[in-house]
Amino acid sequence: MFLTPDGKPFWGGTYFPREARYGRPGFVQVLEAVDKAWREKKESVNQSADGLTTHVEARLAGSHAKAVLDSDTLAKLANGIDGMIDRELGGLRGAPKFPNAPFMQSLWLSWLRDSTAAHRDAVLLSLEKMLAGGIYDHVGGGLSRYSTDAEWLVPHFEKMLYDNAQLVRLCNWAYASTGKELFRLRIEETIAWLLREMRVEGGAFAASLDADSEGEEGLFYTWSKDEVELALDDESALFFHYFTLADPHGWEGKPIIRQTEAQQTQSVIDRQQLVPLKEKLLAARAQRIRPGRDGKALTDWNGLMIAALAEAGRSLGRSDWIVAAAAAFAAIAAAGRDNRLSHSMLGAKRLFPALSSDYAAMTNAAVSLFEATGNPDYIDRAGNFIEQLDLWHRDSDKTGYYLTASNSTDVPIRIRGDVDEAIPSATGQIIEAMVRLSSLTRDLELWEKAWTIAEHAAGRAEHQPYGQAGIVNACALALEPLKLVIVDKPENPRLVPVANRNPDPRRVDIVVPVGSATNLPALPGGVLPPTAEPGAWLCTGQVCLPVVTEAEELEGLLRRR
Template identity: 80%
Template structure:
């Protein structure tokens, strides 16, 4: 079969694909029909993978995909397939691993050339229209690939077969299970600690990414083993990024990464997942240090989220572009004159707390950031600074806004829902918990046949969900249960795990695949072990199963989680730094913490202590005094007495004696 000789992206459910619907390139979305067309024509596939907030994706589109002459070459020589990596992370991970296996540096846009049956034989990332940056021009690349395909097809096919086999072994293979070992977390944390920039935070060098999975490894190491240097590395990294240009000091929210080692010049795109993980990290940091910087940044980030990222007042959009009006960062940057025009005589007070800098090589307007002293002073004088920022924000709203990718991704929303629920508990913000519940309800009711969609855009739903979607929503449901006490959330978490078992479990019941069993268009069914900016699907699955098993006292689920963790540990031994999410989750499986609190709903004394001491290793369950039915069980199936307030902290199958004093509970939770 062949598809119509025209661009077919206009009806897709991805804003990124729709951005390319006006290209003269005869784009197809990834589908069985597009793959069949390549087989029929016996043409190689040109696969282009990107996402809506990707700056260099836009550059390549403007230079090449919107060019009639370039498009004519593409249309004549290839079947051209466009993929939104946020819609199809399974496809993206396969071909990114192939590029890496070729010894090439990964990134987006990802440009891969495939045999008609979808096997990769060559690729790269961004190719300029004309030869520069040490790269050949894009048309040169197209013609060279076509020549190689015509003249060396057999050897290219053999190369593609070998590369595909290698990628399959790496992403979908099985290894013998490994015993869960406490040392795995400590060893990884020590390795990460050795890479930390002790002056500027984050990992040494540039560019600098938040790297939440690594930060969680360090935090868990401190909580469990008392490694204060690991805690301090996280706190330093947070403080430094929160005063750098990577944080939006006027409107709130964290950008994707900084291009330099000082966190100063951001790549200005804002991603939902980065900000979800920032909220969680700041919540842990605030509970530990009492430093109001972290509380303020939580508040500012959530203000941004609810103001700019809510889609129709319900769940949350995927991202904001880096560019507006054709220029990166234009929406977020200021000249001194612009600030003085908005603030007038108050501008000198504003510059007491913030600095404008134009670093070498940056061609845009200056970037707002803070010195360490300005950061400390702005926290102390927040009431003076807030009205000035509000004036600048109002002025900024008159500018051309960056485009927003309005698709609601289930897994990213799950991360944000959990973060809102946890921060709402800790900081007594019922409105945040309510926002989390609203987003959860929107996604949970958007499914069909008891299955979640992966992506929602208006009336369009992309099915089937990925394993990461069920895992993230299960974790979100558990966090909402902790925040509200509503048992329905625990039940839904169990239903999400059941859907994982039905559609994603492997034949040996030792783990899960990222893609559902009835998804027919993936060349390799991968496991989803590798972290990206967020923990891997496998790491999230193990975490959800451990938490739900601990919450419900379900020994069968606990045993299943242990089995999945052992097999994941066997695979992770080969590339620990790329799979920190699995090691973090295995640490939870080894020593799950459970806190059961019996308290008076009208005048609680113990619950506030638990709420202000969040711990990612711990599942909390609150029971009203006098409750006739007890949802929680202590190890061994023992029901706690509910005639008076008390708290039971259990590690695995062992519980401390009942704690009745809030001071004692606070001491125990902080020591733990």
């Protein structure tokens, strides 16, 4: 887009070839024409900019009537997504293939609520195919941005923080549901990559790694047969038993490491044999020139990863991951000023003001850290983030939030942030954050606010649900929020491990030590749970099931569909 000095767009396009061809002007010609128009027809250009700005602002105003929240909306969306799934290769049919976490979450929520096994299986198939393909880094862990082909084989080798946060979360749910060690191993490998290569000073996480090094895409990550044999010597035959070097048609680089389905299955069984091989390859790769790293820490992306780390740490009993999540949270929170979050930080530099997605993602991160640690300070921080969101982003009708702050000076139009990109939309994250926090705190005012926001967002999402799956998913959480209150012995818990190994994105968990004073978060209706003996109460909305006291009984309850 070409903009006037005050930021209004007046002309643009999606693709300009370097040289004129196929009836398209070359980019230099485009620049010359725009320059001439600006110098010779400035008044006309400014009128065009004003008209275009007014038109776009009207289209993005989101003035649709609110909708009644309906459980059928999620089912309809999930069924539509299911119809687009590639039943052989996973993901959506065709190429390129993106992980598309909001769609995967729609299918998973449908499975949890309605026991639609086909929707669960679509997610599991997609994950398994991704994790066997070249889009996954089989040497160092972590997922690339997308696959250029339909088989998850040739990736765009860029690694994004948000993709890997969502991969960890999806694999955590998949492991809890199936017990397949593949998902646990890939979580461990991906988090090992994160902590090894993506931490910046202070403990937060960098945004991304570039796709190319030495001017060639994928050079850092690809291997010739000779390079593998040089690194592994006598053990190279063992490597080729578990991995394949693929050299697909049209790919001009070195071969890409991938696995067949049989190799993937066998490598999980024989995983201990592969540890020293991967360590040697990783050491050899470390001698190469690394891709560049975008070292800025983006607040919303960090929020996603902090929540994923905290949740996976609970599920897999990895307190070190929870510690890493807490350190990243502290770093992002400390980067703020005047009680406001920054949008990003790079060394000593800070970019203000934050976006609504930043406050929402950090609220969800705070809730997940509270569940993992029991530290009530995280609930206080979450409440403060919502206060700042209200102060700087809420619309005048109190029916929703703008993506940018009211005092932002660098945007010509304030949009709501309804549309998903590679991550759920800002609006979807806001609804999820408010539902989760209000469930924990029994803040009825916050709950009513979340419901109002959800109704109006649902009205807007009716017109393009596939582009706003994050809103539909969040509205499904608002319709059926689950809350689990557990009283257990801290020194020898029976019930807490059951909850930890059965994560559910619809549920928030509160752990109360046996014998503690009953001034802790209460059950719906203000009922305080007795704390003399271990017990667990599972509540949906304002209705709780009878207390459960045995681990096996709680396991059955949490796995009930």
